[in-house]
Structure formats: structure tokens, C-alpha cells
Amino acid sequence: MKKALTCNLCSGEMQLYTGPRFNKKFGSVLFVGGILSTLFWIGPVLGVPLMLIGGYMVSAKRQLWVCRECHTAIERIEVGSETKAAETKKEE
Numbered sequence: 001m002k003k004a005l006t007c008n009l010c011s012g013e014m015q016l017y018t019g020p021r022f023n024k025k026f027g028s029v030l031f032v033g034g035i036l037s038t039l040f041w042i043g044p045v046l047g048v049p050l051m052l053i054g055g056y057m058v059s060a061k062r063q064l065w066v067c068r069e070c071h072t073a074i075e076r077i078e079v080g081s082e083t084k085a086a087e088t089k090k091e092e
């Protein structure tokens with residue numbers, strides 16, 4: 001079932017948009033840099049984390065609701081561990 005959202009500002013229809021969370025080029029550069037470091041220069045100590053970060057940056061997605069009329073965007077945030085961490089902080 002499709003849920004339609006209406007824009008707070010202009011009451012226009014909002015559309016779900018899925019896009020990359022990070023700059024894909026930057027993620028690719030990190031990934032390739034990680035492979036090169038592993039093969040040639042510094043070794044896997046730096047190369048493997050670089051590959052992991054780069055791979056994550058390329059694959060991570062985010063979902064936005066974007067208004068068709070005024071292009072206001074609302075980001076969908078996945079609540080879970082982050083919310084729990086915030087709650088723990090409040091208790092301290």
C-alpha cells in the first residue's frame with residue numbers, strides 16, 4: 001500500500017525519493033585507494049578499512065520525501081540503535 005504525504009508548506013503531494021547517502025565518487029575513490037594501498041604502499045592495515053568505508057559509502061542509501069510543488073525534502077531516518085543511544089545519554 002502506498003502512503004501519500006502532503007507538504008507542510010504548500011500542501012502539495014510528496015514523492016518518495018531514494019538516492020545515495022554519500023558522494024559516490026568520493027566513496028569510489030576511497031575504495032580504489034584502499035585496494036591500491038593494500039597492493040602497493042602501506043598494506044592492508046590502512047587499505048582494508050579504506051575499502052570498507054569506501055564500499056559502505058557507495059552502497060549506503062537514504063530515503064527522502066520530496067514535495068513536487070516546492071521541492072521541500074524530509075529525510076526518513078532509520079530509528080533503532082541511534083535512538084537507544086540517545087535515550088541512554090538522557091538517563092546519565
Ligand SMILES: [Zn+2]
Pocket residue numbers: 007008009010011012067068069070071072
Ligand atoms: Zn511543498
